[in-house]
Amino acid sequence: TNLYYIAQEALYNSVKHSHAGAIKISLEENQNFVVMTIQDDGIGIDPHHPNGGMGLSIIRYRASLIHADIQIENDPKGGTIVSCMIPMDQIV
Numbered sequence: 001t002n003l004y005y006i007a008q009e010a011l012y013n014s015v016k017h018s019h020a021g022a023i024k025i026s027l028e029e030n031q032n033f034v035v036m037t038i039q040d041d042g043i044g045i046d047p048h049h050p051n052g053g054m055g056l057s058i059i060r061y062r063a064s065l066i067h068a069d070i071q072i073e074n075d076p077k078g079g080t081i082v083s084c085m086i087p088m089d090q091i092v
Contacts (some may be wrong), residue, residue: 002062003036003086006070009062010038010082014054018042018080034091038082066090080092 007025014020020042028035045052056072059082063070068086075081 002066003034003068003084003091005061006059006068006082006084007036007038009055011020011073013052014038014040014080017055018044020079030085030090032088034086034088036084036086039075039079041075041079044078044080045072047074063090 011023011025014023018040020040023040025040026035026037026039028037052072059072061068063084066086068084069092070085071081071083073081
């Protein structure tokens with residue numbers, strides 16, 4: 001459920017803040033982890049506010065609940081990349 005809500009919040013942020021034309025979501029198994037990536041082609045995260053607002057705080061909080069490693073960064077090609085790596089034993 002938390003993984004779903006992380007994706008939902010990342011999508012909401014992409015639509016509301018990034019002015020993205022395209023959003024890509026991927027979910028992969030990588031050794032003992034599940035990796036979810038949400039990538040958009042929008043304007044990226046404001047470098048003056050790298051921690052973002054409430055939405056990014058919610059993403060980080062939900063990731064902590066499932067012991068996930070979360071990375072939120074600007075894509076060098078433009079846009080934002082949200083990567084969430086969850087230990088397989090946390091997937092129920």
